């Protein structure tokens with residue numbers, strides 16, 4: 001059987017595109033409907049109640065587009081609003097648990113770092129998953145509130161002093177604990193991976209939540225007979241506020257020139 005319905009993916013902004021990039025590598029025949037809440041980004045400094053309300057609206061928007069599965073390609077939603085899955089008629093995939101499991105497999109010295117938004121770090125979601133798989137692991141966490149705005153503004157290269165200085169400030173306290181593995185616990189962060197790599201050095205394995213999640217999604221869809229055998233429609237990229245940096249980043253990250261984001265009114269959903 002071939003299930004041609006699209007996969008729905010959402011994030012507060014463009015960070016979830018790092019998950020789409022990984023999905024496309026392993027599931028090229030699937031159609032994606034992406035929603036980036038560019039009008040309300042960032043989520044990571046908001047309360048749990050607001051994040052849940054936004055997540056429910058984002059999920060409803062994707063459902064109205066006939067998706068067969070929803071991926072919360074957002075570390076923040078995955079950490080603090082995972083329970084919204086109980087309201088969904090389709091399977092829901094979060095990004096935290098798969099990355100945490102990948103980190104426990106990658107670490108040699110059992111010292112794992114986690115960086116994410118303030119809400120994600122406060123939730124301790126990554127820590128709890130890591131410790132449930134590896135109770136003797138040591139987990140060092142730090143929130144990086146400036147990273148999401150830097151990525152949304154396109155300030156992401158190793159030549160950008162602002163990005164490098166922010167990375168030093170956030171990463172040095174956990175690097176000095178001797179971590180050998182670092183979870184990029186926010187889907188925006190892989191865009192900064194050159195900067196993060198420069199500060200961490202080559203001895204630290206960086207875990208990209210998108211990569212770990214895409215592998216899981218492929219496995220899940222295969223087991224549940226949800227795969228599409230052929231692509232029948234173009235991908236769609238929806239945003240809650242027109243943003244040039246979104247379309248630009250989508251084109252760069254996904255290596256396609258013909259991505260044009262469509263604006264939707266998320267408050268009316």
Ligand code: DGL
Pocket residue numbers: 011012013015016041042043044045073074075076077117120148185186187188
């Ligand atoms: N990409 C989102 C995440 O993974 C960013 C959250 C935010 O908007 O602060 O957490």
